[in-house]
Amino acid sequence: MRAIYEDLVVCGVDAADAEDAIRQVGRFLFRKGFVKDTYVDAVAAREKEFPTGLQLKNLAVAMPHTAGVHVNTPAVCVAKLAHPVQFAHMGDPETEVQAELLFMMAIQNPDAQLETLQKVMKVFTDEAAVAEFKAAGDRESLYQAAKRHIG
Amino acid sequence: MAKHVKILCVCGSGTVSSAMVANKLKEKLADYGYAVEATECSPNSAETALASGGFSLMACVSPVYQEFGVPKVNAVGMLTGLSEDQVLQDCLKILEKE
Incomplete structure (x- = not known):
């Protein structure tokens, strides 16, 4: 199942904080019609209650998401931030991470999109894949990495 | 069997992260001879979900502060890969006691 689209891979998002990052990146999903106009607010609200920052081995990421009712077409928006932004860690809101990369998930039905979820998770747990995402310096190389690993 | x-x-x-964890647990625990039936829920609906009974443990990626008499395992390490084995061992310890 396709989850990565060239229009949804972005570099250099200059965000002031986690909410700003979510709003800026979510706009890409909204503008291209992947999500409803309720999506960004829903993701921002959910992030405050249930944070999605993840400290991986050599990189901190965040995977903001929300319920499927806000989604039109499943996709993963991959966004590299211009500078790290503080997110709270998933499962442990007291721990803060400096996220450099956002995997913003537009998931409609987790059972139907399980393959995509598995692939994203595989990236998180695969040191070499994480290194590839980290090293990607421009949109094209980020897109190639996302395409290859998530599809 | x-x-x-x-x-x-x-x-x-x-939905999203619980589905990721559920899938990983099914995969990993199958190697130890367990057929996992996973139910996914949010912290607010845990009580309702547990009402059907028979749960061996709760694998949490969001903090669950309430006690329901079912052991909890912090499963965030499954997502980051940093403590995948630890999460697995925590689960096995609980399952083997049964």
């Missing part, structure tokens, strides 16, 4: 066990996977929205 695989041993059938029920695991409740808890995440913020009861």
Whole structure:
């Protein structure tokens, strides 16, 4: 199942904080019609209650998401931030991470999109894949990495 | 014959991250002879989800502060890969006691 689209891979998002990052990146999903106009607010609200920052081995990421009712077409928006932004860690809101990369998930039905979820998770747990995402310096190389690993 | 066990996977929205963890647990625990039946829910619906009974443990990626008499395992390490084995061992310890 396709989850990565060239229009949804972005570099250099200059965000002031986690909410700003979510709003800026979510706009890409909204503008291209992947999500409803309720999506960004829903993701921002959910992030405050249930944070999605993840400290991986050599990189901190965040995977903001929300319920499927806000989604039109499943996709993963991959966004590299211009500078790290503080997110709270998933499962442990007291721990803060400096996220450099956002995997913003537009998931409609987790059972139907399980393959995509598995692939994203595989990236998180695969040191070499994480290194590839980290090293990607421009949109094209980020897109190639996302395409290859998530599809 | 695989041993059938029920695991409740808890995440913020009861969908995305819990589905990731559920899948990983099914995969990993199958190697130890467990057939995992996973149910996914949000912390707010944990009580309702547990009402059907028979759950061996709760694998949580969002903090669940309430006690329901079912052991909890912090499963965030499954997502980051940093403590995948630890999460697995925590689960096995609980399952083997049954």
